[in-house]
Amino acid sequence: MNSIKEFMNRNIRQYGMIFALIVIVMFFGIATGGKLIWPRNVSMLVRQNAYVLILAIGMMFCILTGGNIDLSVGSLVALVSAMSGLMATTIGIPSWLAIIFGLVTGLLAGLWQGFWIAYVKVPPFITTLAGMLVFRGVNNIILNGQTLPLSGLYVVIGTGSVPDIAPNTIPDFLRIGDLLQLQNKPEFLNATMFIVGLVLSIIYVLFTIFNRKSKIARGYEVASLKSVVIKVISFFIVINIFSYWLAMDDGLPIMLILVAILFAVYTFIATKTIPGRHIYAMGGNIKAAELSGVNTKKMMFLVYSNMGLLAAVAGIVTAGRLMASSPNVGANFEMDAIGSCFIGGASAYGGVGTIWGAVVGAFIMGVMNNGMSIIGLNVFLQSVVKGMVVLLAVAFDMYSKSKSRLG
């Protein structure tokens, strides 16, 4: 009995986050008169906020090292999209090459910042503040106030979706179109999306069952059967609703695949590899980690280099979605990413936080962004709301922590 309580205590933050996401979705769902959950808007939400997700994944690692942040990512997104766009349009190299060029640019910027942070010991806050100014400046210089229109691969990444393997075969069997009173409701679902969602959710269910069994066999503490069943069923439903919704629009966005891959890879790195462990350890106690053989300099270097690379990915994605490189893209992106991580349960002192948390945090950010835009809330008010949500999320964290300590 006690261990169940302890388990719940330990995971209260995770469940709280998902609960918050659901509440926010419902709130905006109602406040927008259902518009937020129109299939069109859901697929837009994914595409418009993929950048937050990508940046939040990288930012989570920065925060894990000890509450460090990267202020330069917004500017770097702009710089990368400008560099890459310039290559593709003015110079005229093929878009795939220009994209690689953009990624290399981001990585170099990351290496540059990583060098100052790790080996010269300029605090991350200062280094990335400088980067924020420098990258933005360079972006403006090379674009010279112009906007470069992009096409080709950029647009595919930014707006494309996976082709339908069997068009006009699966009807909208739940009649959601009627339910939502859509004007031009789709008769048929995008089969690719629907099947991918179904298959993935089944794999998820099987995996959870298998994993739990083997964990019990190996003597781990596991959550009670009831809570696992509830969790599995709700995830199964959520994944399928989500894919159903996207299937009613234009199917599986390329961007979603990209984000899913990044999520899987970085979760793996964070939880299953030595560098991941080392990052968590140094965030928990840098001195102890060093004395245990963790190369903290190298870790800082890697984390910030990686952040540069992910900012570049976000830059390409953003350029693709806007179908252009423009001088003032990426403003405040860093704040969205940092906010997502803290909403997602990262500790401001480092050492605590998960990639999964960053992703849920980013979703919360995304729903708020889109929901508030659909309502037509004044952008300044939007910023007030986002600020308050971040503040309250962390306050809740602190409160629940002090509770569980007294427990």
Added chain:
Amino acid sequence: MSEYILEMRNITKEFPGVTALSDVTFQVKKGEIHALVGENGAGKSTLMNVLSGIHPYGSYSGDIIFKGTECRFKNIRDSEAAGIAIIHQELALSPFMTIAENIFLGNERVKNGVINWDETNREAIKLMQRVGLNEKHTAQIKNIGVGKQQLVEIAKALSKNCELLILDEPTAALNDEDSNHLLELLCTLNKEHGLTCIMISHKIHEVIKIANDITVLRDGKTIETLDNTEKVSEGRIIKGMVGRELTDRFPKHTPKIGEIGFEVKNWVAYDPLDEERAIINNVSIHVRKGEIVGLAGLMGAGRTELAMSIFGKAYGKKISGTLIKDGKEITLNNIEQAIENGIAYVTEDRKTAGLVHIQDLKKNITLANLKAITKGFVINEDEELIVGKDYRKRFNIKSSSVFQKVGNLSGGNQQKVVLSKWIFAAPDVLILDEPTRGIDVGAKYEIYKIILELADAGKCIIMISSELPEILGITDRLYIINEGRVVGEMKTSEATQEDIMSTIISSSAG
């Protein structure tokens, strides 16, 4: 009005998964020094945290009666207002602030809302005299030794006009001289000012020396309160603590010493803050396989610095000298290399440098040797779990499970985790810096056994300890270090405490 200044009745305190205190009763007479002893994790610190409001009213059950009134402290400020001050196991001073500032931290002397520096300094000097602290009141905490820091803590407690002073293992980090000074100070404060003290300690001889009454806790229960006017014997107290007779303090052992396994030659290291000052001066030592070599010396003799400079240059600048392992010269430029070369260093400072407090037992244990449980790129968490459970059992680490965060463990159990980590790293050369600081007698015995086992397995062991009986009890040979130099070498079987002290003193004078 009873003779007791403090009565704690039927105190029960539970943490998720552990009952730290169950139905504890604890009574302290006015004007006495009352010692609280017990094994690691017995609940001593927890009991004091309940008393001082760190675990607030409502988070435990039972009554606290202080000076005849029932108290319900919600935080440490409440208990301070009532006249109770606590000095924690791990000191809580602000390193970059001065002594005077630290004494009045949280209790600032103000005039019209502005800090009154005249009064602060004047009173700080007075308090420093009272505790016998010979330093400038403007000295920064980080620049004075632990012994003096402990005195600052006491001065800080006195500045709050407390009637009951709680000291949690005040002498754990002190050498004999500083300890004696501190104990004398406590006796003086007790006799002349009628200050009632509760002292937690694992050093039984100290307890016998100064306590009026001794309460023994075991597994969260009060076992007994012994009257110490007639001076109880150590054996008697230990029996209460561990629940059985403990005849030997050190395991019996016949060393199996082989060839030289590790050698340090002409080792020199400079102060990182002042690169002109040599901290380690031409030190040459060697250890044979299966041998335990002690480094004896006073606090600040440079033993920790020596060890850390060897351990991948974790300390010091302009380091020179040669390291020879198994007959081959090795270079250790960073800690990773040191670990790869089979060198391990168990830090003396477990709170700030030994553990990742927010992580659990098993993750802390595997941290220094993740490679051992990694296949390809993937950490095998099953193996990690097995390792964690194995060490938890072997070292008898008191915890709810291997999933418990080490920050919540009792001090002694934390030390066992640090040791586990380094033993799991499977080193050939193990440097132990104060490995039994803050550890109870029973557990000490177990740790000695493990050290001896490691030696028998052919490891080279270097042990730094400020407790001379321990050095004499467990090492095979010892070096005496003073002011960064080796000033003597002895076979332990031929050495006595007096020999060691006189070597140190004569080398200092010369």
